[in-house]
Amino acid sequence: xxxxxxxxxxxxxxxxxxxxxxxxxxxxxxxxxxxxxxxxxxxxxxxxxxxxxxxxxxxxxxxxxxxxxxxxxxxxxxxxxxxxxxxxxxxxxxxxxxxxxxxxxxxxxxxxxxxxxxxxxxxxxxxxxxxxxxxxxxxxxxxxxxxxxxxxxxxxxxxxxxxxxxxxxxxxxxxxxxxxxxxxxxxxxxxxxxxxxxxxxxxxxxxxxxxxxxxxxxxxxxxxxxxxxxxxxxxxxxxxxxxxxxxxxxxxxxxxxxxxxxxxxxxxxxxxxxxxxxxxxxxxxxxxxxxxxxxxxxxxxxxxxxxxxxxxxxxxxxxxxxxxxxxxxxxxxxx
Numbered sequence: 128x129x130x131x132x133x134x135x136x137x138x139x140x141x142x143x144x145x146x147x148x149x150x151x152x153x154x155x156x157x158x159x160x161x162x163x164x165x166x167x168x169x170x171x172x173x174x175x176x177x178x179x180x181x182x183x184x185x186x187x188x189x190x191x192x193x194x195x196x197x198x199x200x201x202x203x204x205x206x207x208x209x210x211x212x213x214x215x216x217x218x219x220x221x222x223x224x225x226x227x228x229x230x231x232x233x234x235x236x237x238x239x240x241x242x243x244x245x246x247x248x249x250x251x252x253x254x255x256x257x258x259x260x261x262x263x264x265x266x267x268x269x270x271x272x273x274x275x276x277x278x279x280x281x282x283x284x285x286x287x288x289x290x291x292x293x294x295x296x297x298x299x300x301x302x303x304x305x306x307x308x309x310x311x312x313x314x315x316x317x318x319x320x321x322x323x324x325x326x327x328x329x330x331x332x333x334x335x336x337x338x339x340x341x342x343x344x345x346x347x348x349x350x351x352x353x354x355x356x357x358x359x360x361x362x363x364x365x366x367x368x369x370x371x372x373x374x375x376x377x378x379x380x381x382x383x384x385x386x387x388x389x390x391x392x393x394x395x396x397x398x399x400x401x402x403x404x405x406x407x408x409x410x411x412x413x414x415x416x417x418x419x420x421x422x423x424x425x426x427x428x429x430x431x432x433x434x435x436x437x438x439x440x441x442x443x444x445x446x447x448x449x450x451x452x453x454x455x456x457x458x459x460x461x462x
Contacts, residue, residue, distance in 0.1 A: 130187055134159060134174065134196045142198075146187055153183030159198060166200055171208045173199045178316035178422065179283060180212040182251050206256050209248050214280035216247050226451065227286045236287060238449040243268055244278055261428070262436065264443060266382060267298070271441040273433025279426040279447060281315040289420045292392045292452040297426070298384035298445030300350055300404070302377045307347030307358070307431040308442045312389060314342040315422035344415055345429055346387060346399060351376035355409070357401060363415040370401055370409035377443060380404045384445045393420040423449070 132144045132155050142163045144155050156172055166172050174181045175197045176190055190196070201208065213219075226236040245263055248256040260272030270276055278297075284290055301308055344361040354369030374385050383404035390398040395416035401409045417424045426447070434440035 130192065132187060132190075132192060132196060134198050136164065136198050148186070148188035150187050151183060152181045152185045152187065152190075155187065156183060156198075164198060164200070170200050171205070173201050173208060173211065175199065176215075179214050179281070180208075182209070182212040182215045184217065184251065185215050205252070206248065206258060209251050209256065210244075210277050210280075213244065213247055213251065213277065214282060216251055216280075218242060218247065218250065219280075219282055220286075223282060223284055223286050227288075234453055236451045236453055238451075239446075241279055241447040241449060244276075260433075267384075267443045267445040268428075269436065269441045269443055270428040270430065271434040271436055272428075273430065275311055275427040275429050277425065278310070278428050278444065279423075279449075281313075281317075281425045282423045282449075283421070284423060284451060285421055287451060287453045289454040290393070290451045291420065291454055292390055293418055293423050294388060294390040294450040294452075295426055296446075296448040296450065297387045297389070298447075299387065299442060300374075300377045300380060300382075300384050301430075301442040302350070302439035303430065303434055303442070304351060304376075304439075305349065306434070307349060307356075307429075309345065309347040309429055310387060310389065311343055311345045311427040311429050312391060312417055313425040313427065314417045315419065315424055317422045318342075318416075318419050342415070342417065343424075344397075344413070344417065346389060347429065347431065348374060348385075348387075348401065350374050350385070351379065355401070357409070359399065359411075359413050361415065363395075363397075363413040365411070365413060368409075368411065372403060372407045372409075374401075374403050378439075384443075391417045391424060393418055420454070423451075 130146055130148055135141045144158050152174055156174055160166050160172055177194050222238050226238050261276050262269050297310055344359050344364055346359050348355045348357040353373050355374045356367040357370050358367045359365055385404055386402040388400040395414050398412050430442050
């Protein structure tokens with residue numbers, strides 16, 4: 128069955144591409160480049176469906192063609208283009224669908240051991256990605272950049288029919304000294320509603336990576352430092368806090384992980400739980416609306432001032448789990 132994909136550009140032009148339902152976004156993009164849109168050397172043509180950048184491997188039949196598709200020319204590297212489109216990776220959708228199908232009527236859905244972003248990029252690009260600041264180690268992902276790096280993109284959870292809260296559980300530790308490290312949670316593009324004079328959503332211009340104009344919170348602590356000195360930077364956050372114990376660094380803990388559990392409510396009420404590798408717990412709340420009940424926030428790695436891949440100069444990230452509190456109708460929740 129033939130489908131028509133209507134694609135708009137930021138300068139107001141609209142093109143219609145005819146394709147079959149089994150065709151992929153890559154075929155649509157190729158036709159746009161061949162017949163309609165001249166892409167300068169060193170640039171990429173990116174397609175957005177609503178707030179989400181699209182990976183070439185997504186089939187057209189899976190798109191809601193009643194929603195606008197935008198074409199934007201970007202100057203990012205190939206890896207950055209893949210990172211920006213990572214939220215449309217089919218593997219994430221399959222994980223969400225599996226969670227939706229599990230225990231119908233249950234209000235909490237859990238996605239265990241989210242795939243490494245490096246594995247996601249390899250599957251999307253067909254080869255191991257060249258990522259300068261992130262590598263796979265024996266115990267987990269090793270990270271050293273000063274500007275952060277994506278660990279988990281914003282996920283479309285509409286298959287779960289809406290949620291009230293999402294919780295990220297992240298295992299991490301390091302031997303770095305006197306440098307804050309942790310995660311950054313970033314409000315999804317679906318909540319960034321600003322438009323330019325032509326009515327084009329401004330998130331189309333953002334590109335990949337952490338940006339100062341995006342609503343976010345950075346959650347950091349200091350392994351090996353007395354009291355951990357944990358803080359939340361950004362709207363509603365707080366300065367360094369003594370968590371009541373010293374979270375041992377990677378070496379002193381016997382290569383063990385601490386756990387950050389970050390719960391983010393659609394009402395803007397958020398909860399942080401830090402669990403040391405031996406079970407000691409510290410908790411605190413803050414307020415900042417970072418999710419809309421449809422898309423989860425992005426999750427990024429962070430290390431103040433950056434480091435290197437020399438021993439003791441990087442952060443190790445272990446398993447990442449996602450727990451979603453879905454909006455189950457009362458009739459479904461009755462046993």
